[in-house]
Every structure is written in structure tokens, then in C-alpha cells.
Amino acid sequence: MKPSQRRCFVPNASKAELDGMTASSIAAAVSSGAINAVGIVEAALARIRERDPRLNSFTAVTERRAMLRAQAVDAGRARGELAGPLAGVPFAVKNLFDIAGLPTLAGSKINRDNPPASRDATLIARLESAGAILLGALNMGEYAYDFTGENVHDGAVRNPHDLERMSGGSSSGSAAAVADGLVPLSLGSDTNGSIRVPSSLCGIFGLKPTYGRLSRARTFPFVASLDHLGPFARTPHDLALAYDAMQGFDPDDPTCVDRPVEPVTPLLELGFRGLRVAVASEYFRCKNTAVSSAIERVAAALDTNFEVKIPEAERARSAAFIITATEGASLHLDRLRRRARDFDPAVRDRLLAGAMLPASLVVKAQKFRRWYRSQVLLLFGKFDAILAPATPCTAPFIGQRTFMHGDVELPVRANLGLYTQPISFVGLPVVAAPVPLKPLPIAVQIIAAPWREDIALRLAHALESLGVAGATPSAYQIKAPLGASDGDQPAGRRGRSQNCI
Amino acid sequence: MKSKKRKKPKLAPSKKRPERLSKARTGSNETTFVAAAAPTLRLQMDPAWEASVTFNLQLLMRHAALVNEFALPDEAEPAPVFRA
Numbered sequence: 001m002k003p004s005q006r007r008c009f010v011p012n013a014s015k016a017e018l019d020g021m022t023a024s025s026i027a028a029a030v031s032s033g034a035i036n037a038v039g040i041v042e043a044a045l046a047r048i049r050e051r052d053p054r055l056n057s058f059t060a061v062t063e064r065r066a067m068l069r070a071q072a073v074d075a076g077r078a079r080g081e082l083a084g085p086l087a088g089v090p091f092a093v094k095n096l097f098d099i100a101g102l103p104t105l106a107g108s109k110i111n112r113d114n115p116p117a118s119r120d121a122t123l124i125a126r127l128e129s130a131g132a133i134l135l136g137a138l139n140m141g142e143y144a145y146d147f148t149g150e151n152v153h154d155g156a157v158r159n160p161h162d163l164e165r166m167s168g169g170s171s172s173g174s175a176a177a178v179a180d181g182l183v184p185l186s187l188g189s190d191t192n193g194s195i196r197v198p199s200s201l202c203g204i205f206g207l208k209p210t211y212g213r214l215s216r217a218r219t220f221p222f223v224a225s226l227d228h229l230g231p232f233a234r235t236p237h238d239l240a241l242a243y244d245a246m247q248g249f250d251p252d253d254p255t256c257v258d259r260p261v262e263p264v265t266p267l268l269e270l271g272f273r274g275l276r277v278a279v280a281s282e283y284f285r286c287k288n289t290a291v292s293s294a295i296e297r298v299a300a301a302l303d304t305n306f307e308v309k310i311p312e313a314e315r316a317r318s319a320a321f322i323i324t325a326t327e328g329a330s331l332h333l334d335r336l337r338r339r340a341r342d343f344d345p346a347v348r349d350r351l352l353a354g355a356m357l358p359a360s361l362v363v364k365a366q367k368f369r370r371w372y373r374s375q376v377l378l379l380f381g382k383f384d385a386i387l388a389p390a391t392p393c394t395a396p397f398i399g400q401r402t403f404m405h406g407d408v409e410l411p412v413r414a415n416l417g418l419y420t421q422p423i424s425f426v427g428l429p430v431v432a433a434p435v436p437l438k439p440l441p442i443a444v445q446i447i448a449a450p451w452r453e454d455i456a457l458r459l460a461h462a463l464e465s466l467g468v469a470g471a472t473p474s475a476y477q478i479k480a481p482l483g484a485s486d487g488d489q490p491a492g493r494r495g496r497s498q499n500c501i
Numbered sequence: 502m503k504s505k506k507r508k509k510p511k512l513a514p515s516k517k518r519p520e521r522l523s524k525a526r527t528g529s530n531e532t533t534f535v536a537a538a539a540p541t542l543r544l545q546m547d548p549a550w551e552a553s554v555t556f557n558l559q560l561l562m563r564h565a566a567l568v569n570e571f572a573l574p575d576e577a578e579p580a581p582v583f584r585a
Contacts, residue, residue: 318564353557366579
């Protein structure tokens, strides 16, 4: 192997420039030979070593695997093979994705006793087939029953814009790692808002595709009726590249719908003209000034003053609560009987309560779900996309128990998904588009009809082009460039070793 | 190098505490139900957890009431449909 394939080869890029590279710019540079994949991976690993002790976003770093993979990408290019659309792009996954050789933690203590996974999750394999390089597993709320990013076993993931604040959950590490630029791309899951909530609090783009679009094979489940997987990135273009690489039927996932691959990347530049957009009213109208400001800016940029009422949204959220609690409890019933003390208490007590709900409630909630779906689909005869808040507030402080919603005080843990639950309840595709407000960002949900991820991504791309939506550099990237001491890391994190394979 | 001192988390003002935040009512139907259901369902239940589980059950039952009061025809099908 040539030396240039083994060692960092970054002729025209400084470390700071590598720090800010998007997935698409990395893929273009690796494909053209301007940068090699080994150099990209070495730089990303250095960032993780240097900065993750502050964030606590990674639970395992797959360094050896990543270097081998990067060498293979560079070797393939040297042989003249066509580089994939994600050539050399580092990514990481929520630790509920199976990674061959590691136990799939799903944020829990209990799963640490499981044997290592024998195969990668389908979506990891598909990203790697496109040239991407897995760097590791990411922290998350226990068993994905969380909106805060706090985890009693692995510690809270910290928000890169303010280390004292929540990252949001349950895909906490997935959002924080991308927001701080450790990796340009990550994967998470979203049952009730677990992609959209941390996207909002960390100020990055997140895509929750249509229910059944992306394979869930070889990931640890939560609520089979509501579970989705999707990507996080700093641009809609990167989301689209990853999403396109992951599409396609998978017989290993019974919920994955057999539809043709419908690439969205070529459609991004079509813009928003001609699309009918409305703002969700009533239940989704929020008195929080950051939330209302973000919605107003996005609506103005998209030149719409239409409003639409999503009927029975509050009841839809309640039905989602019921299905989540009961299916989650059913999944974990045996563990609740044998190892209740090993759960995060906040998760355990919700699951125990869910185990006690009568089956009649679940059936009613599922019947309501079908009715609600029919009513929501009618709205897409009039509009192509609906705008709604992603979260009812910007990032709360870690440990904060309640927040003010108008003049009502609500618990944080159960209510950060106030606006996301009625949407994922019927599986609609959504892009969480961050509005870079000061001092903290917040996202707007761009909701489209089933299977129309292209519309949500087009609108997100248009908003980014207009300068209304966009990921902002983290506080660390702005104030403390590479080389800062690790003596500043928050208490409770120092010294915790990461798993490496 | 000194480690960064953690700020005490700021809590939202507590001037308004609606019913949703009230602790589990002792002696409520749910309290009795939780105490009886746990052994019936063979669930581990430390007495110290009962108040929190009851609180969560009360929260779920409020959501359940909202779902239950919505009238649907007898012919309504659940969202997931099994195909043989």
C-alpha cells in the first residue's frame, strides 16, 4: 500500500476546514482524490478523542474497523473503481443499531449482558455500500423511552450549544455528535419524536421518513407500531444523500414496504415555488417566543399565510401515549419481571404503568389511529406540506424537571414531544429544519404526505438556501478551536472509557 | 486545570402547578390497582416505586379517557390490518 493510502493525505485542507466539512463535500473530495478517506477518518477520530469527553455522545468508537474501511475506500479509488455517493463519509449510529462485534445496548444496562451482534443493521450496511465509514455507537435514552437525552447508566448527552443543557432524546448522541461536527452524518430512531426533538434542541437537520420506508432490520425495537429510523445531518443535501443510499425493500423487516427506490437528491433544487404550504393551527400554536418566531420566519420565507387545523391532534397524542406505553411494556415485560432494578427508574416506572393498562384501550387507540389517518390524509388534498413546531421550547437545562407551556407548567420528560407525537402517530414523513435563533436554535417540522419525503427535503433545502434554516456552529467550534484542554470537561464524565473494536 | 463547575439546573417557576404535576393521590383507585396488579401480573414492585408508578398510571388514564370518549362505529378497524 502506498504511504498516501495509509497516512493522512490532506494537501489542501486544514484541520479546521476538515472539521466543518459536510458529507457531500467529503464525498466529492474523496471521489476526486483531493483528500483520502484515511485522512478524513483520522481527523474525525481525533475530534472524537478531543471533544467527546465534553459531550458524552459516543458509547463505542469502532476505530480499527473504521481505519480498515477507509483504507479499502482509498484502495478502491486507486484501482479506478467508482467511488460511492458517500465515499469516505464518517458516520455513527444510535446504540440500538446492531454493530457486528458489539452488544446492542439500546441505552440500557441490561443489554450489556447480551452477546455481541453477529451482523450489522441493514441501514449500516447500505451506508457502507455507498462508501460511508462507521465510526461508532452513540449514547441514547434508555430503550428509546426518552425525550431528554439523560441516561442514568451512561450519563447525559450535553448540548453542543450549551453544555449545561439537554441534547434532547432519545437519539441524543446522534444529534449532539453531528451538531458539534464530530461526524457529518448519524442515524437515529424516532417513535414519538426521537429524531425531531434532538434535532430541534441541537439545531441540526433530521429526517423521519414515512413509516415503513426504511428497514428496521437488526435494530433494537421499542414500539413496533410507531418505530422509524432516519438520518441526522448539518444540511438537507446530506440528509438526502444518506436517505437515498438507505432506501429499498428489505425482506428482513416485516414493516418495510416494497416500493421502488425514489431518489430525492436530484429533486432538491426544484425549490418551493408551486408547493402549497400551510401552518398547523390551534393545537400547534405555541406562545413560546422562540417557537412562534421560528414558525413565522419559515412561513414568511415560503411565502404562505395559510393555516390548517389538524383535527383531533391532542387526542392523537394521547392515543400514541397509550400504544407506546403498552407495546413498550409488552416488549420489556420479562425484563420488568426479572431485572426491574436494572432499569433507569424514570423508564421503569412508565413501563410498569404501561403493563397494567387493559387491552381494550390499545384496540381503541389503534381504531382511532385509522380514523385520524383518514382525516389527516384529506388535508394533503389541499396542501403539499404542513409546518408545525418541533419542540415547545429551546433546550432545557440538564436535570430540569418542568417547563412553562403558555401559563401551564408541564414535566419536561413527557412533553418535549408535544408537537411530534401527533405526526409520527400516522407515520408521515417529516424534516426537522433548524432555525438558528440566538441564544439557542429550535426546529420547525416540515410535514408531507406519506411517501413524499422529496417535498419535505425540497422545502428544507429551499429554506437553507434562503438563509432561514441552517445548522449553526457549536459553541465549542466558535469559542474553543482544536487544541483546547480536556480539563474543562464536565464532572461525572472524565475517565469513563469507551468500548473500542 | 480546574474542572468546570456545574451550574445548578434552573427549574421553571412553580407558581402554577396544574393537576398534571400533582403527585399520585394516596388512597386513589389507581393506588389500590397498582398494589393489586403488580403481584397479579408477576411484576417486581418495590414499595418505594409505587407512588411513581401510580403517578404514571394516572397520567396514562387521563390520556386513555381522551381516547375512550371519542365515538367510533362498531365497524371501525384498528390501524394494523393482518393479511394472511
